[in-house]
Amino acid sequence: MLEFDFWTILFSIINILVLFLFLKKFLFGRVNAIMEERARLVENDINKAKEDSQQAEMLLKEYQTSMSGAKEEARKLIMEAQKNANAQSVAITQQAQEEASRIIESTRQELALERERSIASAQNQIVSLAMDAAEKVIGKKIDDEANRAIMDDFLNEEE
Amino acid sequence: MGEELVSQLENEVVFTIPIDFPVVGPIAIHESVVVTWGIMAVIMIAVLLMTRNLKIVPGKAQSLLEILVNFVYKFFEGNTGPAGRRYVPYLSTVLLLMGVSNMIGLVGFGIKPPTKDINVTAAYALLSIILIEAATFRGNGGLKGFLKSFAKPIPVMLPINIMEVVIRPLSLCMRLFGNVLGAFVVMKLIEHVCGLIIPMVFSMYFDVFDGAIQAYVFVFLTSLFVGEGLEEENHKLRHSTAAAQ
Numbered sequence A: 001m002l003e004f005d006f007w008t009i010l011f012s013i014i015n016i017l018v019l020f021l022f023l024k025k026f027l028f029g030r031v032n033a034i035m036e037e038r039a040r041l042v043e044n045d046i047n048k049a050k051e052d053s054q055q056a057e058m059l060l061k062e063y064q065t066s067m068s069g070a071k072e073e074a075r076k077l078i079m080e081a082q083k084n085a086n087a088q089s090v091a092i093t094q095q096a097q098e099e100a101s102r103i104i105e106s107t108r109q110e111l112a113l114e115r116e117r118s119i120a121s122a123q124n125q126i127v128s129l130a131m132d133a134a135e136k137v138i139g140k141k142i143d144d145e146a147n148r149a150i151m152d153d154f155l156n157e158e159e
Numbered sequence B: 001m002g003e004e005l006v007s008q009l010e011n012e013v014v015f016t017i018p019i020d021f022p023v024v025g026p027i028a029i030h031e032s033v034v035v036t037w038g039i040m041a042v043i044m045i046a047v048l049l050m051t052r053n054l055k056i057v058p059g060k061a062q063s064l065l066e067i068l069v070n071f072v073y074k075f076f077e078g079n080t081g082p083a084g085r086r087y088v089p090y091l092s093t094v095l096l097l098m099g100v101s102n103m104i105g106l107v108g109f110g111i112k113p114p115t116k117d118i119n120v121t122a123a124y125a126l127l128s129i130i131l132i133e134a135a136t137f138r139g140n141g142g143l144k145g146f147l148k149s150f151a152k153p154i155p156v157m158l159p160i161n162i163m164e165v166v167i168r169p170l171s172l173c174m175r176l177f178g179n180v181l182g183a184f185v186v187m188k189l190i191e192h193v194c195g196l197i198i199p200m201v202f203s204m205y206f207d208v209f210d211g212a213i214q215a216y217v218f219v220f221l222t223s224l225f226v227g228e229g230l231e232e233e234n235h236k237l238r239h240s241t242a243a244a245q
Helices: A006-138 A144-158 B002-009 B031-050 B060-080 B082-107 B118-139 B143-151 B155-193 B197-229 B231-244
Strands: B013-017 B027-030
Touching: A006 A144, A006 B027, A006 B031, A006 B060, A006 B082, A006 B118, B002 B155, B013 B031, B027 B031, B031 B060, B031 B082, B031 B118, B060 B082, B060 B197, B082 B118, B082 B155, B082 B197, B082 B231, B118 B143, B118 B155, B118 B197, B118 B231, B143 B155, B155 B197, B197 B231
Parallel strands: none
Antiparallel strands: B013 B027
16 A cells, blocks of 8 residues: 555656646646637737727828818919919900000091091182182183292181 | 555555566556546546637636636745746646545545645655745755755744655655555545444545545635745745836
């Protein structure tokens, strides 16, 4: 009952060590491996989610800046167009005014010219009439050149 | 009756390896070793079945297995400190094998617990003291620290600490052996005196409760001694994790 047996001790030690190695590999090794893998997976997921949200935030910021840039651009374009339109309208108005005043001026000149011309022709006729009348009165042909000059002088004095 | 009891206490030779080894002669394989083989085979098959197809998303059986594994880690680390995590697989192996060995008498068929053989408990105790001293060696960072640890906490303790190297495994071995043998003897006596039903009640105490308690006490003390040897490493570990936070 209380006898020590070397072989039993040795075999018992071997038994314990064999079972230990077996459990270490197949129980603790496998279970720990799967738990570590799970932990790693969860960590990866969390990291990925963090990264994604960061990226989304960045995109949003980018979008916002581009949007405000576009707004600015549009505002600038409209302003420029307005300025252009204003300038054009001013130019057109000015041109029209110039044209109008030019036309008025030329018309006025033409009118003046016409009036002068008609006055001149009227004078001519009046002179001829007066000379005809004088001829009839005197009964004789009046020297054309000299008398015409006298008549012209007379008419000019009348004016 | 006396003769029958004595024959029950006998650790029979099951077979002898029929080779005449030089010097030692033929090796006799005792009952306790053979029963341990049987227990090991059952444990191995059960473990292989349980860990056969582990998944990232665990089923019920796998969840239970993971809870158990985490539980033994937590339990032993409570005694050994964080540095003792590497010894948990060994300590759990001892707990499992010893627990089943203590209770194997319940199966019947005249199977006797292997741990009632003092050679088996001596094997457990030998491995325990090797583990304890190895942990002390490693925990104190080499030979110098290991030798110094014998003069702790005060140099007067030196002889007592040296004696402990022998006393610890001896007490572990004898406690287990005595308890299992005692329970075995008392159970045999009760069975001899009163039939079939009453021994079942006592068996609950002597086989199940005492068997579990003894296995628990054995690994509890071993892990406690290991933790004692790892004190310095644990201190450093806790310090470094505290600094990291």
